[in-house]
């Protein structure tokens with residue numbers, strides 16, 4: 001008997017099982033179907049068969065299974081259909097090889113929670129019992145293929161049933177189920193096999209009628225319902241350098257298995273995914289493409305409320321790549337998203353030894369925290385300085401508006417610094433180490449931490465009516481919606497649903513703004529409320545924005561966008577034109593409308609999107625429009641041309657020193673506004689400023705780190721530099737039109753400050769670099785606090801001291817902008833500038849000096865009301881004079897300057913000496929001998 005492998009005793013009437021059965025050491029299959037109807041206990045001897053693999057006890061009257069069952073250590077199949085079991089011993093669940101457990105047709109009332117110990121379980125048959133409740137633990141039997149629960153008394157099912165991803169059969173007929181788990185539709189194998197049965201349940205959610213229509217309608221309904229009832233709607237952002245392993249990590253998290261991405265699957269700009277790991281956890285995952293070209297778009301999607309995973313490839317990490325792989329990304333978040341949570345995740349751990357990983361992680365954490373401490377130190381020192389200045393200012397008797405404004409600015413800045421200090425993002429002090437290769441090392445731990453972090457975060461329920469509004473929005477066919485279109489939808493939906501929600505803050509506009517803001521935070525839509533241009537648009541389908549960015553901001557533009565006759569024909573491009581225009585884009589960032597059209601067609605985007613895309617890209621400051629005439633010849637004939645500063649690769653023009661000489665030309669004033677950032681400027685800041693400048697300048701020449709531009713007679717240079725760990729963006733303007741120079745500085749500086757609001761927590765310092773020091777070539781120029789640009793020059797203040805040379809007085813209008821409205825003392829300022837410049841340049845050539853812009857401005861400032869007569873004597877006609885007066889209605893000085901420059905440009909045939917003579921004669925003829933005398937003295941003009 002010791003060799004016996006199968007013993008079938010079906011239909012016998014056995015009373016006992018002999019102890020000798022233990023000698024059947026090879027017994028693998030024992031069938032006692034209906035053979036022991038006289039016993040209510042299973043004879044303990046059976047449990048001594050430690051090699052038994054199949055035990056069939058069907059059709060008996062056993063009421064219990066004793067704890068000795070644990071002796072069947074190799075049992076795979078345990079069949080006990082049609083018995084009288086009342087309960088189950090926990091030892092049954094120690095049979096770790098058990099694959100099939102059939103306990104149907106008994107009197108069981110519950111399944112104990114230790115069922116989850118049966119990790120190999122494939123089939124669990126519990127039909128025709130009295131089960132009222134199933135422990136949630138059953139959801140951990142992840143290998144389960146068949147679960148039969150029909151004909152029981154179940155009132156509910158565990159919510160996490162969806163975790164049984166391999167399930168192919170689920171029978172639930174004839175129970176008391178009212179609701180199904182919301183995530184049931186995640187059981188996709190069931191959908192494939194169709195082996196789900198729900199007959200005869202008092203179902204209300206989903207209604208039985210839906211269930212009867214088949215699994216597709218059941219699943220569709222559940223999905224809708226789930227979205228509607230989801231409690232947590234969170235945004236999780238995967239960010240990090242190119243090829244860090246973000247998309248592979250996303251796959252590992254969502255799919256629960258390894259799916260490494262291939263090179264051709266690289267993320268373009270950003271991808272959105274919905275991850276629903278638990279019934280009440282709905283996560284939008286934003287996966288950012290790490291290529292630097294996409295960084296132009298990233299910040300549009302970063303929000304403080306999101307959980308940010310900064311991902312890096314540990315096999316590539318070395319200390320000098322800290323910034324590129326980790327530091328810059330952490331900083332982008334801390335500068336932009338004050339309340340954000342950050343987790344650091346290192347991937348590719350399968351390629352690096354444990355010791356090496358630990359060493360690298362230590363280096364990263366040290367660097368990150370040291371940097372943060374130094375930032376905090378800098379902020380605190382700056383705050384202390386401001387506080388003591390404010391202290392001093394409070395004891396000083398001021399009374400002067402001038403100082404009061406300065407104090408006010410200091411107070412604002414101190415408050416701003418305090419805000420930065422108190423709302424710092426808490427930086428992580430550990431790194432999650434994972435591998436997304438086959439073993440998925442560490443992914444499970446990361447997942448658990450993610451869930452607990454997301455669960456512990458503030459709950460974000462989406463009220464029914466908001467959800468309704470969102471669904472109606474998402475049903476709209478248009479690519480984007482205007483504010484008014486959105487408002488109409490909002491009013492309609494809310495009125496139908498809930499009046500109080502509609503007027504929540506007293507007005508539908510305010511209510512809608514609140515809802516839109518919330519939906520933006522959860523990543524459902526995009527709405528940029530802080531940007532006046534963009535706040536009028538609602539991206540109800542964020543994909544629109546991504547699609548738009550993808551067409552242009554793609555790392556592989558050169559390889560992917562190839563010429564094809566059919567598209568070329570539609571876009572009006574021959575192969576030759578296409579080749580030239582493509583090169584212009586790749587090397588100079590110039591995109592023609594035709595090329596854009598071609599790119600959109602090539603990327604399967606409709607033609608109607610073209611105008612919209614151009615408009616949006618302009619609004620997002622991603623590009624600016626240039627006139628076809630000033631562009632390269634390859635682009636001539638193009639209807640519109642857009643410049644994308646991100647694609648500029650050029651160095652400064654070779655003749656830059658001629659166009660913008662190091663030595664400031666005589667008679668030129670220079671005003672310099674500078675922003676300084678510790679280490680580096682915010683990503684994309686320079687490119688965006690560059691795009692915004694376009695509205696203020698008339699011609700320009702761009703290169704990677706600079707722009708040389710002009711407006712009328714003024715020149716402008718915008719430059720970014722990085723030296724000694726300080727990054728700076730400097731705006732310099734040169735020319736002689738004081739008002740125009742200040743206009744340019746003010747406008748550009750305002751644009752910069754508006755843009756900096758996109759990174760509310762970036763620290764920067766703003767200065768006016770002292771013109772006096774620049775003109776006198778001082779090595780260490782005075783830095784006037786940038787706040788001076790907000791002020792206007794105090795009345796009757798024409799001279800101030802430069803702290804760098806206290807004995808030297810400099811024109812006040814070099815430091816403080818002139819009041820645009822108040823023109824009366826402009827003459828005095830010009831006089832001060834004139835005198836100052838004369839001192840700097842010590843010019844002796846009187847005639848040249850008098851005829852310069854500044855010289856004529858000086859004359860204008862001394863002329864006063866009797867200028868008409870002088871103008872007539874300079875041969876301007878009466879109608880011309882009247883025209884000048886009409887064009888500059890309240891600004892007498894501008895009228896005079898216009899009259900003088902009109903005369904000057906008209907007298908081009910005369911030499912300088914003759915011109916000066918004509919001017920002197922006109923002054924004499926107008927009885928202004930006093931001025932003739934003064935000019936001769938000041939400009940050292942000889943007769």
Ligand SMILES: Nc1nc2c(ncn2[C@@H]2O[C@H](COP(=O)(O)OP(=O)(O)OP(=O)(O)O)[C@@H](O)[C@H]2O)c(=O)[nH]1
Nearest residue numbers: 243244245246247248260261266267290348435436
């Ligand atoms: N051995 C190993 N390879 C990995 C791991 N994670 C990712 N990879 C590989 O690394 C490369 C980059 O992975 P991706 O997931 O595409 O990286 P990404 O950060 O999404 O890249 P971008 O799309 O450029 O931003 C791919 O070739 C992956 O197959 C890992 O944990 N181990």
